[in-house]
Amino acid sequence: MIELTNVTKTYIQHKTKFHAVDNVTISVKNGDIYGVIGRSGAGKSTLLRMINLLEIPTKGSVVVDGQDLTQLTGKQLRLARQSIGMIFQHFNLVSNKTILDNVLVALELANYPKKERMERALEVLRFVGLEDHAAKYPSQLSGGQKQRVAIARAIANKPKLLLCDEPTSSLDPNTTREILSVLRKINQELGVTIVIVSHEMDVIKSICNLVTIMDNGKVYETIGLKPEGIGDSDHTPEWFLKQLREDGSRA
Numbered sequence: 121m122i123e124l125t126n127v128t129k130t131y132i133q134h135k136t137k138f139h140a141v142d143n144v145t146i147s148v149k150n151g152d153i154y155g156v157i158g159r160s161g162a163g164k165s166t167l168l169r170m171i172n173l174l175e176i177p178t179k180g181s182v183v184v185d186g187q188d189l190t191q192l193t194g195k196q197l198r199l200a201r202q203s204i205g206m207i208f209q210h211f212n213l214v215s216n217k218t219i220l221d222n223v224l225v226a227l228e229l230a231n232y233p234k235k236e237r238m239e240r241a242l243e244v245l246r247f248v249g250l251e252d253h254a255a256k257y258p259s260q261l262s263g264g265q266k267q268r269v270a271i272a273r274a275i276a277n278k279p280k281l282l283l284c285d286e287p288t289s290s291l292d293p294n295t296t297r298e299i300l301s302v303l304r305k306i307n308q309e310l311g312v313t314i315v316i317v318s319h320e321m322d323v324i325k326s327i328c329n330l331v332t333i334m335d336n337g338k339v340y341e342t343i344g345l346k347p348e349g350i351g352d353s354d355h356t357p358e359w360f361l362k363q364l365r366e367d368g369s370r371a
């Protein structure tokens with residue numbers, strides 16, 4: 121599904137060339153949940169953003185579903201991007217629009233058939249468990265709920281691929297598990313291939329079947345994994361108390 125071949129992204133920093141991503145080759149198959157992990161500055165986000173050409177590679181090719189995105193015209197690229205959704209650490213919702221309108225705008229931009237937009241928007245909000253919040257504004261939601269809106273918006277146009285840039289890094293552990301469950305459901309029930317960048321080991325180990333470790337812009341290693349699973353979400357005070365006691369409270 122995705123073949124990045126000898127991809128390099130070079131920036132000029134302090135008048136010298138700097139390779140944020142340096143000659144990387146990776147291959148993501150249909151149905152994968154593919155993780156990219158590594159220290160801050162390793163080049164993870166830059167690599168991810170080259171998959172939909174949000175960053176244009178300085179060198180190398182980006183083939184998604186048989187199409188080399190680096191060779192497309194602007195119009196062709198806009199079309200190809202319609203089958204690639206993306207979510208971000210800080211959600212990137214439109215603050216002066218309701219939850220429903222955030223999703224409707226995405227459908228409008230994707231030229232989704234006008235008559236079917238409302239039904240589709242409500243369907244994806246239901247899928248992420250937020251249909252009751254459709255009339256609210258982003259500021260009225262928790263971080264986890266905002267990320268679920270962002271996910272609903274990203275999958276509204278039925279993409280084949282979902283790119284996730286540190287999707288749980290602003291969230292607490294329980295909310296992280298909820299978001300990971302939604303991502304896994306999207307992969308399993310909708311057949312969407314997922315690439316997820318994270319510096320959180322637990323996140324990568326819980327849902328990914330293949331992981332690339334990046335360092336200094338290069339691939340250090342790519343390994344197959346058996347996903348460990350997400351574990352239960354628990355928001356009860358009893359759970360917090362138990363965790364604190366296990367971690368060495370004096371009480």
Ligand SMILES: Nc1ncnc2c1ncn2[C@@H]1O[C@H](COP(=O)(O)OP(=O)(O)OP(=O)(O)O)[C@@H](O)[C@H]1O
Binds near residue numbers: 140163164165319
């Ligand atoms: N637009 C840019 N101009 C110049 N340098 C950049 C630009 N974008 C990223 N970089 C540099 O490229 C390197 C890789 O950045 P990138 O954001 O891909 O790393 P990362 O692994 O995702 O890090 P983090 O986990 O902190 O987000 C960093 O050193 C960063 O400073």
